[in-house]
Amino acid sequence: MINKDAIFALLRSEFEYSMRKRRNHLMSLAAIIITLFFIIYTYLAGGLSEVFTGYLYVKDEYLWTILLYSSALFLYLLGIFIGADVFPHDIEEGYVDTLYTLPSTRIDLFIGKLVGGYLSLITYIMIIEAIIATTIYIIFQVSIDFIILLGITSGFALASLVFYTISIYLGIRMRSWIHVTLFSLSILLISPFTEYLLYGLGLSNYSIIEVLSNLLPHRPLEIPISIVYSLIEAGEIPKGLIDPVTGLIIIALYTLVFTSISASKFIEADFI
């Protein structure tokens, strides 16, 4: 039986640890600075509508694209960094003897730490997006609709969940923060191949040329974008993007698979 008191205590401890971690502060700061740099550069280059001539999107919509593309990579990295730290830091720092000997089952322990880390990731994303949205408003006098901002944040939070859970799994297997981070980064880099595979299975509407020309780390970022666009365009699937439903299914499957195997590994793991 699940003990919610133990889960909550461990969740709070993990959340607080992650929110205090300087490495996560630096990554969030980098996401904010890079995004703001793009926004200011665009502004100095002569305004949004001129810079983005030829694109299908209207001025306001493109703000989101800037926001998404420039900060997204850092947000995924944040997902990897937090996920990679959840279990290895307990072993590396020696908290196992104190935190893992509280009266809880291993499942309580796993849930508490998994959810605690993930809540901190969502909190970071919300703070970053809020700072960026405020800056956009100050510079361009264009406000992003609250619902759209919520959609963007939810999209990132969901997509980061994939990288977060991959890192959690690797963290239980490897016990070394740096090894987990390197492995997760390599997964982030090769993930466009997943899209290619989906295309082959008829689940993606990419053409091979488009896929091959876009074998870059930013490709998986389009999963949350598709979710946002589906919110905006009321079900009309944008060309060149993965079907939002498929995107959600991919995220759900990735998360489910990695969380399940992480839990099974955690239950039989030695914490030394």
Next chain:
Amino acid sequence: MEVTYIMRVIQARGVTRRFSGIPVLEGLSLDVAGGDVYGLYGMPEAGKTILIKMMLDIISRDGGILKIFNMDPSIHRRDVLLRTGYTPQDPRYPDWFTLQHIIKLKRETYNRENMDVFLKYLRDFGLWKHRDRRIMQLNIKYRKALVFLSTLTHDPELIIIDEVSDIPGDIMEEVIGEFRGRKTFFISSHDLDKLGLYVKRIGFINEGRIVYEGTVNQLKKMLSDTVVLIKISEARRDIWQKINRLEGIEDLSIKDRILRIRITSDTGVINNIRQILKGHKIEIKWIKWMGKREEDDK
């Protein structure tokens, strides 16, 4: 006729564990009855901490039976931990943790507290002033004392202390004196003299199994005039000479980074050797007690 039933709080039968094929525990068996103050003595790396971590389900076992309160900790983890208070060898918490955080965490997870005894000890031993200090900024002596006393807040039936020598003696004596017969203590150390201050019954763990159980004095007699092997990371002549000058050591030799020493008095000298090696940043890989020299020679 009144029948007195003494419950076995800890029961181990043939417990085994290997790490990368190397045996750490090899058929370890022991019994600790309720209300007992049991000491587990062993050289560093003998398997004391591994056994304790198995009792708390931090490490799994390869084979054998291990029961705490007649429950397997790997199955009834929560139930076992609810009734157990554990002081680790080096208790570590996140940087910002103060004693208040530890108490709060315990209050949330144990759902019961007995603060009176804990607060009394904090005041009696002058530890109250440290309550708001960050626990990791305290030295190991105070940190361990605070963590040890904080285990009393959930009124555990079994108190496990890994390496008792770091906890101030007056605190240990007071707590054991207060709860002797009412709580079970399982105390480990590599310092036989320190352990001897608190326990009457002692188990000696060597190469992953209990090789002796009895009184401290008997164990001291058994350990005198015996051979000890110490595997070190680096063999240096100057260190060898320093060790050779220690009292209570004879027939020092070194081969393949293994120090072979005959101890003539008691194993307290092992701690002196550890200090010398630590001072020169030489790592001890393992220490093995080889028994009487005659047996070793055979």
